[in-house]
Amino acid sequence: MARRTAYHHGDLRKALVDTGLSMLEELGLEDLSLRKIAARVGVSHAAPEHHFPSLRHLLNALAVEGFGSFRQSMQSQMQAAPARPADQLRAALRGYLAFATAHPHLFRLMFNRNRLDWEDPVLGKAGEAARQVLKDICRPVADRLAIDTPEGRVSIEHLVWSQVHGYAHLMIDGKIEVDSACEATNSVPVPDLVDFLLPDEAG
Amino acid sequence: MARRTAYHHGDLRKALVDTGLSMLEELGLEDLSLRKIAARVGVSHAAPEHHFPSLRHLLNALAVEGFGSFRQSMQSQMQAAPARPADQLRAALRGYLAFATAHPHLFRLMFNRNRLDWEDPVLGKAGEAARQVLKDICRPVADRLAIDTPEGRVSIEHLVWSQVHGYAHLMIDGKIEVDSACEATNSVPVPDLVDFLLPDEAG
DNA sequence: GCTCCATCTTGTCACCGCCAAGATGAGGGT
C-alpha cells in the first residue's frame, strides 16, 4: 500500500502533513501555499485536493498534529519534575513555552480563529485534550488556595492559562527578550506567577 | 489641497488608512487586500502604491494608528479611576482588554511579527509609547511589593503584561467565554491577578 | 501661460486557491 509508483504516491496525506509542518516553520503561515507543499512532495498542484478539499482542511490537520506535540511537550516536562503542585505547575508551563518557542508558527496557527475551522470536532478534541492538561494541573493549586467553587477553579485556570499564553506570544513575537542564561542551558524561562500563587513552595 | 477632482483624490493616504481600518475589522486580516481598499475608496488598483510602496507599508500605518487608540483606551480608563495603585492597574488592564475586544483584528495585527515591518521607527515609537503606559502603572506595584531592583521591576512588568496580553488573545480567539454580566453592563472583565499582587487593596 | 512632477490609470506578470475534466492503475469480482 505504501509502495510508490509513477502515478500513485504511497501515502500522500501523511506526506502533505509532514512537509506542511516543516514548511510552515520554514516559511511562516503567510508564505505557505498548497502549491509549494505539493511541489516539494513531488505531485501536481491539484493533487492535495482529494485529501484536503481546501487549504483550511490542511491547516486543520497541521493544528491537530500540533496539539498532540503540544500536549506531549507539557507532559514530558511534568514527568521529569517532582510531584509537588508547584513543581508540576512550573513543569507544565515550561512545556507550554518550550513548544511555543520551538514551533512559533505552528503555535500561532493552533490559536488562529480565522484560518482554522473550529467546527471540526477532530480539532476541537485535540485542543480540548491539551487544555485538559492545564486544567488538571490547576486543580491542586486551587485546593492549596482553599478555592472549592467551580467558578473559582475556572478563574484560577484562566489566570494561569492567560499568563503563560501571553508570555508565549510576547516571546515569539519578539516583545520579551529571552534570558541569555536560559539559552545557554537550553532551558526556557518560567513566569514567576507561581511565586505569587504558591509562595510557601518557592524554590 | 483637500479638494476632490476627477483625477486627483483629496487626501488619498488618509482615506486609505481610514478605509483600511474599517475594512480590517469587517473582513479580517486574511481577506483584506489593497485592491479592495482601493475599490472602496474609488481609485484604481495601483493608486495606493505611491503612498504605500507595498501592502506591508499600509499595514504598518494601520498598526501605528491602532497603537494610538490603544494607548488612549488605557489612559481614558485610568483617568476615570481612583488614584490608588490597584485601581489604576485595574483600569489600565480594563482599557487593554476593551481595545482588544473592540478591535480584535487590529489588535492581532499590532502584534504580528510577520506582516509588519518592525524596523520602521515610526511603528517602534508607537508601540513603545503604548508599552510605557503599562510600565508606568507597574512601578507603584513593584514599590508596594518592596521590589527595587531593575530586574525585579521588569519581571513584574512582564508578569502583568503577559497576563493581560494572554487574556486578551484567549478572549478574541474564543477560548474564554466573556461573562454575560460584563456584556450586560457593557463592561470588560479584569483578570484577578491584581488580587494576588495587591491583596490588601482588594475591592 | 508654461512647465514640472506628484499623483493616478491602464496593462501586465507570476502566484495563489479552487474547480472541471480527463488520465492512470490498484484491487475486487467473475
Next chain:
DNA sequence: ACCCTCATCTTGGCGGTGACAAGATGGAGC
C-alpha cells in the same frame, strides 16, 4: 486471466492578489 470500478493524480483554466512598468492628468510654482 480478464475486466471493471473508482480512488487517486494530472492537466488546464478561472478569478483574485501584490508588485511592477509605462503612460495620462492636472495642480503648483515660475
